[in-house]
Amino acid sequence: MTIPQPVPEPVRLDRTMGDETGMIIPAHGEALREEGAPWLTAAFRRFGSLAPDNAVARIVRLERCPGGSTGAKFFLDVAYEKPQPALPTALFVKFSRDFADFRRDHPGRYEMAAEVAFMALARDPGFPVAVARPFFADYEMETGTGLVITERIAFGEGVIEAHRAKCLDFLTMDDPIPYYRATVTALARLAGAHKSGRLSPDIEVLFPWDPVAGSADPIRHDRPALEAELDHCRQFVLRCPQHFPAEVRSGAFLDRMRSEALSIREHEAVLQRFLTGDPAMIALNHWNAHIDNCFFWHEGSVLRCGLIDWGRGGQITFGATLWGALSAAHHDIWDVHLDALLALFVEEYRRAGGPAITTEALENHLMVHIATMGVARVLAFPEIIEFRLPGIGEASGPHDPAILAIDPARNCLHVLTVFLKLWERRDFGRRIRALL
Numbered sequence: 001m002t003i004p005q006p007v008p009e010p011v012r013l014d015r016t017m018g019d020e021t022g023m024i025i026p027a028h029g030e031a032l033r034e035e036g037a038p039w040l041t042a043a044f045r046r047f048g049s050l051a052p053d054n055a056v057a058r059i060v061r062l063e064r065c066p067g068g069s070t071g072a073k074f075f076l077d078v079a080y081e082k083p084q085p086a087l088p089t090a091l092f093v094k095f096s097r098d099f100a101d102f103r104r105d106h107p108g109r110y111e112m113a114a115e116v117a118f119m120a121l122a123r124d125p126g127f128p129v130a131v132a133r134p135f136f137a138d139y140e141m142e143t144g145t146g147l148v149i150t151e152r153i154a155f156g157e158g159v160i161e162a163h164r165a166k167c168l169d170f171l172t173m174d175d176p177i178p179y180y181r182a183t184v185t186a187l188a189r190l191a192g193a194h195k196s197g198r199l200s201p202d203i204e205v206l207f208p209w210d211p212v213a214g215s216a217d218p219i220r221h222d223r224p225a226l227e228a229e230l231d232h233c234r235q236f237v238l239r240c241p242q243h244f245p246a247e248v249r250s251g252a253f254l255d256r257m258r259s260e261a262l263s264i265r266e267h268e269a270v271l272q273r274f275l276t277g278d279p280a281m282i283a284l285n286h287w288n289a290h291i292d293n294c295f296f297w298h299e300g301s302v303l304r305c306g307l308i309d310w311g312r313g314g315q316i317t318f319g320a321t322l323w324g325a326l327s328a329a330h331h332d333i334w335d336v337h338l339d340a341l342l343a344l345f346v347e348e349y350r351r352a353g354g355p356a357i358t359t360e361a362l363e364n365h366l367m368v369h370i371a372t373m374g375v376a377r378v379l380a381f382p383e384i385i386e387f388r389l390p391g392i393g394e395a396s397g398p399h400d401p402a403i404l405a406i407d408p409a410r411n412c413l414h415v416l417t418v419f420l421k422l423w424e425r426r427d428f429g430r431r432i433r434a435l436l
Contacts, residue, residue: 018138070108109144111311130306169330182305191283192352216373236382260429289325319369
């Protein structure tokens with residue numbers, strides 16, 4: 001097993017100049033506190049979120065918000081000189097940098113570049129997906145330094161449902177399917193709005209299609225390294241059988257997966273050409289629409305979904321979109337409801353102005369994406385699980401409190417299990433052979 005090595009602290013800077021607004025922008029919470037209400041007033045006016053005759057009177061609260069995988073985050077409460085019912089005082093600040101933690105600072109700080117452009121786009125009143133209202137966003141590409149300020153979603157207050165952690169659907173929902181129907185609907189409508197031309201004439205400039213960043217991650221292992229990864233994954237499954245269903249513990253399946261994974265690496269270029277070759281399967285979208293990046297409310301009897309955390313947003317394949325939304329979902333979503341959700345995506349995409357695609361083609365695209373992406377990333381999850389929870393072998397099963405208490409271990413175990421089940425049940429090998 002490869003143990004993560006110590007990493008150096010990031011080099012601190014206090015301020016930089018934003019590429020979009022030309023303003024000097026704070027790089028961390030204390031710098032924002034020092035800049036205070038005058039800077040917020042100028043920034044909000046520059047971004048068009050505050051009227052020229054209004055101002056931020058003072059900062060009421062600036063408090064570090066725990067969680068997240070990149071950048072430092074803060075709760076920001078402000079008071080205005082001219083308070084208005086439609087002008088939120090509860091805001092959320094996300095910095096691209098975290099100078100106290102290199103793992104949260106690099107390379108994740110570069111994800112904000114696309115988010116800044118997205119925040120500018122999402123100000124349109126007719127934007128097809130609900131988002132946290134943007135108040136300011138800017139970024140300096142050279143240093144990867146920036147910040148985004150939005151309205152703070154009031155989870156658990158008023159009509160907004162409580163926030164939910166990913167991979168805990170079985171604890172937080174009586175019925176998960178309405179939530180994933182709402183999420184899939186939102187993603188399909190955004191994709192369709194892009195393809196119909198309703199978002200902006202500058203989408204191709206603001207979010208240029210990058211077949212590397214927008215599809216399955218590249219497989220960086222040479223053959224011996226991948227063989228070692230497969231051996232370690234196999235040993236992990238056999239050593240911890242209580243965490244996995246019987247079909248993915250069988251020697252026949254593990255032998256087949258090894259052979260097919262090596263074939264995926266050998267023919268990666270062919271598979272990537274398939275994944276990126278159909279423009280109808282590529283659109284502007286959210287790449288990480290797990291349930292912890294969603295907020296939900298009811299309109300009558302219909303559950304609606306909004307999305308937060310648009311880092312790395314851009315043009316991506318539908319495989320990347322749907323895996324990013326569903327990989328942490330309740331197992332019933334994959335085992336029982338997947339085909340219906342894919343049919344829903346196809347229909348909502350068409351209604352929103354996207355080109356006609358079939359459910360069968362979307363399902364095949366998604367499975368080839370998962371196979372290719374999984375060889376690149378998910379096969380390494382046993383190492384992460386063991387590093388985060390050395391006692392994983394003694395845990396009673398995936399719902400053991402020791403696992404549920406450690407987010408990275410819980411999440412990686414769940415996603416790994418989804419991945420292995422799909423490989424066995426949806427026959428990745430047959431799909432790969434059909435493309436060769």
